[in-house]
Amino acid sequence: MATAPGDTHRTQTAPGGAAVPLEPHPWNGGFRWSEHRGPWRALTPAQAGAFDRDGHLLLEGALAREELEELRAALDPLVEEARGFLRKVPGGRLGVAGVDTQIVAPHLVRRSGALRRFARHPLLVDLCHDLLGPDVRLYWEQAVVKPPHSAEPVLWHQDNGYTYLEPQAYLTCWIALDDATPENGCLRLLPGLHRRGTLRHRATPLGFECFGDPDREVAVPMRAGSVAVFSSLTPHRTGRNRSAAPRRAYIVQYAPDGAVALLGDPEQGPPVRRVAQADPERQFPVLRGGRRVPAPD
Numbered sequence: 001m002a003t004a005p006g007d008t009h010r011t012q013t014a015p016g017g018a019a020v021p022l023e024p025h026p027w028n029g030g031f032r033w034s035e036h037r038g039p040w041r042a043l044t045p046a047q048a049g050a051f052d053r054d055g056h057l058l059l060e061g062a063l064a065r066e067e068l069e070e071l072r073a074a075l076d077p078l079v080e081e082a083r084g085f086l087r088k089v090p091g092g093r094l095g096v097a098g099v100d101t102q103i104v105a106p107h108l109v110r111r112s113g114a115l116r117r118f119a120r121h122p123l124l125v126d127l128c129h130d131l132l133g134p135d136v137r138l139y140w141e142q143a144v145v146k147p148p149h150s151a152e153p154v155l156w157h158q159d160n161g162y163t164y165l166e167p168q169a170y171l172t173c174w175i176a177l178d179d180a181t182p183e184n185g186c187l188r189l190l191p192g193l194h195r196r197g198t199l200r201h202r203a204t205p206l207g208f209e210c211f212g213d214p215d216r217e218v219a220v221p222m223r224a225g226s227v228a229v230f231s232s233l234t235p236h237r238t239g240r241n242r243s244a245a246p247r248r249a250y251i252v253q254y255a256p257d258g259a260v261a262l263l264g265d266p267e268q269g270p271p272v273r274r275v276a277q278a279d280p281e282r283q284f285p286v287l288r289g290g291r292r293v294p295a296p297d
């Protein structure tokens, strides 16, 4: 989920109402999924094939213990700031974020050199090479922390259903900072639907919602330090945290260089504005002409 200023979906439907129909997003005309063909740096051909088929894959134990510790140390204080901000908002909630639902802390690379370096992690950049092409930028990153006994789930959505990018297919790396389990709100994904492109979403008081199917969903429990890699077009949700400990995640998203956000109300008509996703402070290149772009000194 990445919300750009200017997103103006207006329909408000209570979550838990009738299922959202399985229809294309009004701006999604004639989408075709591109199969990935290699050469590969991070993935095996079998993993890439599974990504094309299912829209996701899991890299267990991808981060070393020290990397995980460094990530947690960089993120925890910034999440506390975001929690403090949400506490001052009336009702403690702001769309999908809330003190009692999930603390969402975006754009943290602007604040932390450790996170700017992490966004260029060789594994993540090699995944970008394999799944996005030779020229890639960081698009969005945020920490999402579900407090103990959290009050609400994150509803079914595709990441491209929040802010609509073109090209529609970009990459989300969901990094578990704690073990993620069915009890504390691990990812639940719907395989296969990424191939249809962006689906219709509706706005609810808890964020956007698209078609979902609990009978076909795949729960993805993962150990801390593992990375779930999925398409911006893969419907996913997370449940409430029913445990007594927080569930922390860091979400890092990459898009092909040249990606633009389409802004407007898709239920009212075509986009009213196109915004290049190339903010040098937080959407810097990580791969140029197939080569990793090193962090500036």
Ligand SMILES: O=C(O)CCC(=O)C(=O)O
Pocket (backbone or CB within 6 Å): 001, 002, 102, 144, 146, 154, 159, 185, 236, 237, 238, 249, 251
């Ligand atoms: O981490 C979570 O609980 C959900 C996050 C999510 O779905 C997203 O950021 O798109």
